[in-house]
Amino acid sequence: MIKKIFLEHPETVNETYTEHLGQASRFGFSMIFAGFACLIHGLIPCLFKNTGSQKISELHHDMVTHRTAKKKSNKQTFQHS
Numbered sequence: 001m002i003k004k005i006f007l008e009h010p011e012t013v014n015e016t017y018t019e020h021l022g023q024a025s026r027f028g029f030s031m032i033f034a035g036f037a038c039l040i041h042g043l044i045p046c047l048f049k050n051t052g053s054q055k056i057s058e059l060h061h062d063m064v065t066h067r068t069a070k071k072k073s074n075k076q077t078f079q080h081s
Helices: 002-012 017-043 051-080
Strands: none
Touching: 002 017, 017 051
């Protein structure tokens, strides 16, 4: 049961529990910041014009790059072992 709750999902994205906690926390705080910027932009349209869309693009890039790099790293480790 503990494995299912805490380890199953991180393993599917090739991360340890701690790595996943760090990545998810970074993403979450980034989205909170971007969300506030979007709310402010709604009130004052000249502010934070691109912040929301830029943050979405950055987070998507980081997620795809991180997972791809992690998979390549794991494959190289298994090939050299």
